[in-house]
Amino acid sequence: MISLPLSWNKVQKLALAGILPLLIWPSASLASEQVVIASTGGAYDRALKAAWFDPFTKATGIEVVTVVATNAEMRAKVAAMVKTGNVTWDLYLDGEIQAASKAHKAVTEDLTGFCKQFAGRKDLGANACAAGGALLQSTATLLAYRTGDTAKPVPQTWADMWDSKAFPGERAFPNFDDPWRVMAAALLADGVGREELFPLDVERALRKLDEIRPSVSVWWKTGDQSVQGFRNGDYSVGQIWLTRAKAMQNEGLPIGWSYKASFLVGDRIALVRGARNRENALKLMAFWLNSPEAQAKACEVLSCTPPSTEAIALMSEDVRKTMPHADEVRDYMVVPDAEWINANAAQLLQRWNEWLR
Amino acid sequence: MSGLSEVSQAVSARQPRSTVASARFYSRGVSVCLAAPLVAALVIGFVYPVTRLVALSFSGGSLEHYRRLVAEPLYLGVLASTVKVAFIVTIASLLLGFPVAYLMARLRHGVAMVVAACVFIPLWTSVLVRSYAWVVLLQRNGIVNGLLADVGITDGPLKLIYTEGAVIVAMTHVLMPFMILPIYSTLRTLPPDYIRAARNLGAGACRAFISVTLPLSLPGIFAGSVLCFVLALGFYITPALVGGPGSMLMATLIGQQTTVLLDWPFAAALSTVLLAVTLIFVFLFRKTLSLSKGLHSVH
Numbered sequence: 001m002i003s004l005p006l007s008w009n010k011v012q013k014l015a016l017a018g019i020l021p022l023l024i025w026p027s028a029s030l031a032s033e034q035v036v037i038a039s040t041g042g043a044y045d046r047a048l049k050a051a052w053f054d055p056f057t058k059a060t061g062i063e064v065v066t067v068v069a070t071n072a073e074m075r076a077k078v079a080a081m082v083k084t085g086n087v088t089w090d091l092y093l094d095g096e097i098q099a100a101s102k103a104h105k106a107v108t109e110d111l112t113g114f115c116k117q118f119a120g121r122k123d124l125g126a127n128a129c130a131a132g133g134a135l136l137q138s139t140a141t142l143l144a145y146r147t148g149d150t151a152k153p154v155p156q157t158w159a160d161m162w163d164s165k166a167f168p169g170e171r172a173f174p175n176f177d178d179p180w181r182v183m184a185a186a187l188l189a190d191g192v193g194r195e196e197l198f199p200l201d202v203e204r205a206l207r208k209l210d211e212i213r214p215s216v217s218v219w220w221k222t223g224d225q226s227v228q229g230f231r232n233g234d235y236s237v238g239q240i241w242l243t244r245a246k247a248m249q250n251e252g253l254p255i256g257w258s259y260k261a262s263f264l265v266g267d268r269i270a271l272v273r274g275a276r277n278r279e280n281a282l283k284l285m286a287f288w289l290n291s292p293e294a295q296a297k298a299c300e301v302l303s304c305t306p307p308s309t310e311a312i313a314l315m316s317e318d319v320r321k322t323m324p325h326a327d328e329v330r331d332y333m334v335v336p337d338a339e340w341i342n343a344n345a346a347q348l349l350q351r352w353n354e355w356l357r
Numbered sequence: 358m359s360g361l362s363e364v365s366q367a368v369s370a371r372q373p374r375s376t377v378a379s380a381r382f383y384s385r386g387v388s389v390c391l392a393a394p395l396v397a398a399l400v401i402g403f404v405y406p407v408t409r410l411v412a413l414s415f416s417g418g419s420l421e422h423y424r425r426l427v428a429e430p431l432y433l434g435v436l437a438s439t440v441k442v443a444f445i446v447t448i449a450s451l452l453l454g455f456p457v458a459y460l461m462a463r464l465r466h467g468v469a470m471v472v473a474a475c476v477f478i479p480l481w482t483s484v485l486v487r488s489y490a491w492v493v494l495l496q497r498n499g500i501v502n503g504l505l506a507d508v509g510i511t512d513g514p515l516k517l518i519y520t521e522g523a524v525i526v527a528m529t530h531v532l533m534p535f536m537i538l539p540i541y542s543t544l545r546t547l548p549p550d551y552i553r554a555a556r557n558l559g560a561g562a563c564r565a566f567i568s569v570t571l572p573l574s575l576p577g578i579f580a581g582s583v584l585c586f587v588l589a590l591g592f593y594i595t596p597a598l599v600g601g602p603g604s605m606l607m608a609t610l611i612g613q614q615t616t617v618l619l620d621w622p623f624a625a626a627l628s629t630v631l632l633a634v635t636l637i638f639v640f641l642f643r644k645t646l647s648l649s650k651g652l653h654s655v656h
Contacts, residue, residue: 072616079619103619175602177617217497218519219602234497346618353610354431356602357438 034063035280037269038077038092041068044302051297056287062280071095072177075103082107082273090275091284096266097178099132101342108132108270114282118289121308128307133268134285137295137304140242140324140333141174141181142262146230147254158189158261161237162208164215171212172229172238175219179352180341181263182209184334185239188261198337202348206355219356230255246303246322259328264335407632414625422626432610432627439607440634442525443589447536449529450585451578454536458577459570461537462544480534488598491527492518495599519601527599532588536581543577544570579646583639590635607631 037053039045045066053064067089069077074092081087098104115129128135145155145167155167164171173182183205184197190208192201217234220226226240227248242262248255269285271278288294295306296314305323306312312320324333341348383391414422426432461472479487494500495517502514517523547570555565593608600606607627614624 072612075619076616079621177613217516221597232496232498346620349613349618350429350431353435353605353613354429357431357435357605 032063033061033277033280034065035277035284036065036067036088036090037281037284038067038069038074038089040070040093041066047298047301051301052288052291052294053284055291055294056284059287060280060283062283064284071098078107078272079103085274087272087274087276089272090277090281091269091271093136093267094133094270096135096138096268097336097338097341099130099268099270100338101345104132104270107273109273109275109278111271111285114285117286121289123292123308123310124289125307128289130268133270134289135307136267136269136288137299137302137306138264138266139304140259140262141239141265142242142245142257142259143185144230144238144240144245144248144255144257146233146236147256154256154258155237156258156260158185159191161185161239161261162189162212164212167237169236170217170234171215172218172220172226172235172240173216174221174226174239175356176221177349179348180336182239183348183352184263184336185261186212188334194332194334197334198340199344200340200348202351206351209355243303249322259324260332262324262333264329264333410625411629411632413622414629416622416625422623423630425623426626426630435605435610436607436630436634438605439590439631440638442521442528442604442606443586445525446528446532446589447582447585449525450533450536451582453529454533454581455540455574455578457533458537458540458544461541462547476534476537479530484531484594485598487531488527488595491523491530491599495523495526518599519604521600521604524596524600524604524606527595528589528592531595532585535584535588539580539584540574540577543574543580547573575646579642583642586638586642587635590631 039048045068049064049066053066056062057064071094075094075098078089078092081089094104099108110131111129111133112131115131115134118124118129121128125135143155143158143161146169147154153166155161155163160167161171173185175182180200183200183202186205186208187197187201188194190204192204218225218229218238220229220238220240223241223244226238227244229235230238230240230248230253242257245255245257269288271281271285275281289307292306292308292311292314295308295311298304299306299311300315300319303319303322306315312323315323416422457472457476461469461476464472492499496502497514497516497518499517501517502511505511505515506513551569551573552565555569556562560568591608592606593612596604596606596609608631611624611627611631614620614627
């Protein structure tokens with residue numbers, strides 16, 4: 001008789017051992033509590049994980065699963081999920097302005113009820129928790145420039161950016177399908193006051209932009225591109241994100257910026273309509289707003305302004321020095337009119353495309 | 358001896374018949390079964406979504422989106438420049454690709470493999486990587502500007518990147534393998550005897566090429582041109598990376614509507630128009646090329 005190396009019994013056992021985990025695994029992962037959040041990935045994601053997700057998991061036992069996508073992809077994907085009724089994300093990050101749009105309201109849950117618990121908090125501003133989402137952080141889009149000779153004056157206002165005699169060199173402006181901030185800068189340079197800025201006079205803005213167009217060497221589409229141009233010397237003055245300007249300064253590049261020419265922008269955490277782990281998602285959002293330590297730790301790395309004033313107090317002196325001061329925010333920073341921008345987004349973009357091409 | 362010739366005659370007589378008959382070996386039922394998986398995949402993965410897309414563009418049973426598309430000069434203008442760029446890229450790929458394909462078909466096997474590798478390796482590289490390579494080459498302090506300045510042709514750096522020219526160069530580079538490979542496969546099957554016969558009859562090298570090789574390679578040229586043109590019409594990544602504001606293409610506008618404004622019905626209308634234009638051009642290509650004799654052998 002030929003003896004098989006494995007008896008039939010053994011084979012059965014092995015097969016069972018192989019199949020069993022497969023059967024158990026999905027139910028096990030369902031049983032453990034989790035929450036799925038989409039963010040833009042990279043350094044941003046790492047900072048949020050270290051400061052926010054990991055301490056949250058430690059405190060509650062709820063696992064935080066992150067998904068990476070660009071902001072535009074997130075918006076399109078969430079819209080598709082809600083439309084098809086197959087919602088696999090619970091939370092996602094979106095810009096302050098988009099979070100106030102009709103399209104955003106159609107696919108996310110109104111958080112007015114959730115926000116009531118933060119009403120009495122002194123350290124949180126009135127907009128820290130809004131119907132469209134909880135505030136993650138604020139930052140700015142502003143005028144940044146290459147510093148060189150310390151004796152020379154530096155550009156301070158948008159009018160300076162348009163003044164190519166006093167401040168020679170080429171310019172950079174963003175072109176990432178969100179043209180209000182370029183038009184707004186043009187109007188401010190043309191002498192429009194901060195209070196009368198919105199609704200934007202688009203035609204006047206484009207006329208003013210015609211003046212500077214020949215000096216614009218790059219219309220940047222991604223944050224990386226805006227940084228690369230400063231590194232290469234493609235331009236010496238540009239409208240870019242504060243986070244990127246700070247990153248360049250950290251690299252040792254001679255970069256300065258002016259809050260006198262700046263727009264306040266932020267990111268919000270939004271709850272997808274029909275989220276499977278709704279309760280966990282609300283817990284994760286509340287955890288962020290309730291822990292100044294987490295906010296301080298994340299914003300220390302990302303150079304952002306946290307929603308809680310207590311968090312600002314926890315941050316290092318170095319970082320606080322470069323953050324916009326309260327009086328600068330009060331006197332110069334422009335808070336965009338999200339409602340007007342959203343209502344006119346399609347027209348703005350169409351007119352912008354026509355002008356640009 | 359006579360037996361042998363009989364056999365060879367029988368073989369040569371049977372050969373063509375068997376190749377002709379091979380399609381008839383299968384009964385209708387088997388043929389349907391064999392084709393069914395592909396047809397199913399096409400219906401589920403292509404026909405259904407495209408139908409939904411077209412239906413979405415008429416959402417609400419109105420032509421509102423198409424009216425907007427025609428009324429605003431932006432959209433038809435961008436469509437025209439998209440077609441223009443696709444044409445230039447196709448012509449450039451043909452002019453640069455044909456000699457390479459010809460060379461590959463004529464070279465000894467070993468050398469031809471090296472040339473083929475030079476064509477294939479870029480094809481296997483991500484479009485993103487190839488496009489970024491052009492950014493590195495063409496930027497202000499890039500290799501091309503450095504070279505031009507060193508040779509003394511230019512005084513200052515030229516603006517090469519973020520222009521329509523950069524888009525055309527980078528797209529040609531990305532799409533060239535799609536032109537070379539179909540032409541190569543046609544030239545490869547072209548018996549050298551035909552050219553020898555032409556030369557024997559007194560044609561010069563040029564004449565033999567123009568009256569024999571070129572017409573017979575038209576099927577490959579057609580296939581390559583259609584591939585390049587259709588792919589170029591829908592290009593998204595490369596223009597976004599190396600193009601500037603002046604090189605706005607249709608795919609960019611569709612992307613804006615899909616992801617920024619979430620106006621999917623209008624995005625669907627733009628896509629439908631692009632699809633229709635693509636089909637019209639493919640049809641026109643066929644019509645033009647079928648006027649020549651070379652295309653009679655293809656279907």
